[in-house]
Amino acid sequence: MPRITVNVDGSSYTDDVQPRTLLVQYLREQLGKVGTVVGCDTSNCGACTVHMDGHSVKSCSVLAVQADGHDVTTVEGLARDGQLHPMQEAFHDNHALQCGFCTPGMIMQALDLLADNPEPDDEQVREGLEGNLCRCTGYQNIVNAVQDAAQRMQPGAGPPMEQAQETSTRTHVAGGQ
The missing domain is CATH 3.10.20.30 (Beta-grasp domain)
Known part of the structure; x- marks a missing residue:
């Protein structure tokens, strides 16, 4: 083995x-x-x-x-010292986690997307997440959450992770x- x-x-x-x-x-x-x-x-x-x-x-x-x-x-x-990662916070704040089944994968894929494109538009977010499916069809809230997280993760937007x-x-x- x-x-x-x-x-x-x-x-x-x-x-x-x-x-x-x-x-x-x-x-x-x-x-x-x-x-x-x-x-x-x-x-x-x-x-x-x-x-x-x-x-x-x-x-x-x-x-x-x-x-x-x-x-x-x-x-x-992703969380540090009991504090959620900005992407996790954005999913929570934008109600982008309805049943929560897709949420872990969406969050991880969204972080990879933002690593390549820190300021994506809505279409780029949708394209970047196209390999992840949401059973609740909460896509607009997910796109909103990724956009929100992109802002939160900009340099100078808050305490660094x-x-x-x-x-x-x-x-x-x-x-x-």
Whole structure:
């Protein structure tokens, strides 16, 4: 059984995994990162979107062994010291999370979008999120939230998010911890 080491939300994890284990399964079942949602299992909905080395990936289409040696950020890794990330705040304030099923993936994809284009117009937001589906059809509120977050995240718009994270190491061996 392969052994992987992955930095997830600032903590290093070393685990034995089955070669066929998907990253979404590893995050949820072995690490307890249940904010990463299992949606369609076909990479069509985007609910499982996380960042790997700073770029969004659909974790249902990535094997856990492919994440070996990489940095993964989940929606749980965005908040700092009990304070929501500006994107999370904007989704809350703009009622862009109706049932909440798509929210983690939308937030992670929206952050990737803003990293490439910090001031997108509505059409660019819609295009940037096109691989993520909302079951409640709350798209206009989601677009509004991304626009709001873009403003909140502009330099000088507020207190900067801390980039440094404390790290810890945990070793997990099949059959025990």
